[in-house]
Structure formats: structure tokens, C-alpha cells
Amino acid sequence: MTKKIDFEEKWNKLAHIIHESSRKKVLDVILMSELGFSPSSWKVWKPKFIEKASCKVIPILDENQENIVSTAMVEYNKKKKWWEFNECSEQIESKIGKVFS
Numbered sequence: 001m002t003k004k005i006d007f008e009e010k011w012n013k014l015a016h017i018i019h020e021s022s023r024k025k026v027l028d029v030i031l032m033s034e035l036g037f038s039p040s041s042w043k044v045w046k047p048k049f050i051e052k053a054s055c056k057v058i059p060i061l062d063e064n065q066e067n068i069v070s071t072a073m074v075e076y077n078k079k080k081k082w083w084e085f086n087e088c089s090e091q092i093e094s095k096i097g098k099v100f101s
Contacts, residue, residue: 007048010035014049015058015074018085028081050076057088 017034018026026034032042053074060070071088 005041005045010045011049011052011056014083015085018074018083019058019060019072021085024086025082025084028076028083031083053083060087 013035014031017031018024028046032039032046035042037045053076057071057073059068060072061067062069072085073088074083075086076083
């Protein structure tokens with residue numbers, strides 16, 4: 001019997017793992033393992049995470065977790081097969097905010 005996967009929970013964990021990474025880049029295979037996916041299930045779910053990453057701006061909070069100090073996006077580099085966390089410029093934020101808010 002297969003267990004149900006909570007997409008939002010996995011997405012939040014994905015963003016957290018990448019953000020907390022010392023180099024802000026995480027290899028695809030490491031992320032698959034950290035999230036608890038098998039290679040066959042990762043093949044199904046990875047495109048969904050890539051799609052969400054293309055339109056989701058993530059707020060970065062201060063040390064007290066109270067105020068937003070900046071925003072970032074999770075991006076997937078298909079050639080190098082890694083995920084990275086990049087801070088957004090205000091111009092990108094305003095464009096994405098209008099489309100996806």
C-alpha cells in the first residue's frame with residue numbers, strides 16, 4: 001500500500017533544506033534522499049516541485065521569525081542537476097507578486 005504524500009509539507013521541507021544548505025545549492029539526488037523519495041517517486045514529483053518553484057516567492061524572516069527581511073525563489077538548474085535558493089530583486093518580486101498573488 002502506498003502512503004499519501006502531502007505536497008505542501010514536502011515543498012516546505014524542500015525550501016528549508018535548500019535555504020539551510022551552507023552553499024545554497026543542493027544536488028538533486030541528495031534532495032531526493034532528504035525528502036524520503038524513491039527514484040521512481042522522485043521522477044513523478046520533481047516536475048511538480050519545479051513547476052511550483054517557477055512561480056513561488058518565499059519570504060525570508062528575521063531571526064525572531066516576525067518580519068520579512070527579503071524574499072527568495074527556489075530554482076532548479078537542469079544542466080547541473082542542483083536546486084538553489086536565490087534572493088529576488090524588487091523588480092522580479094513586483095512582477096511575480098502581481099501574477100501570483
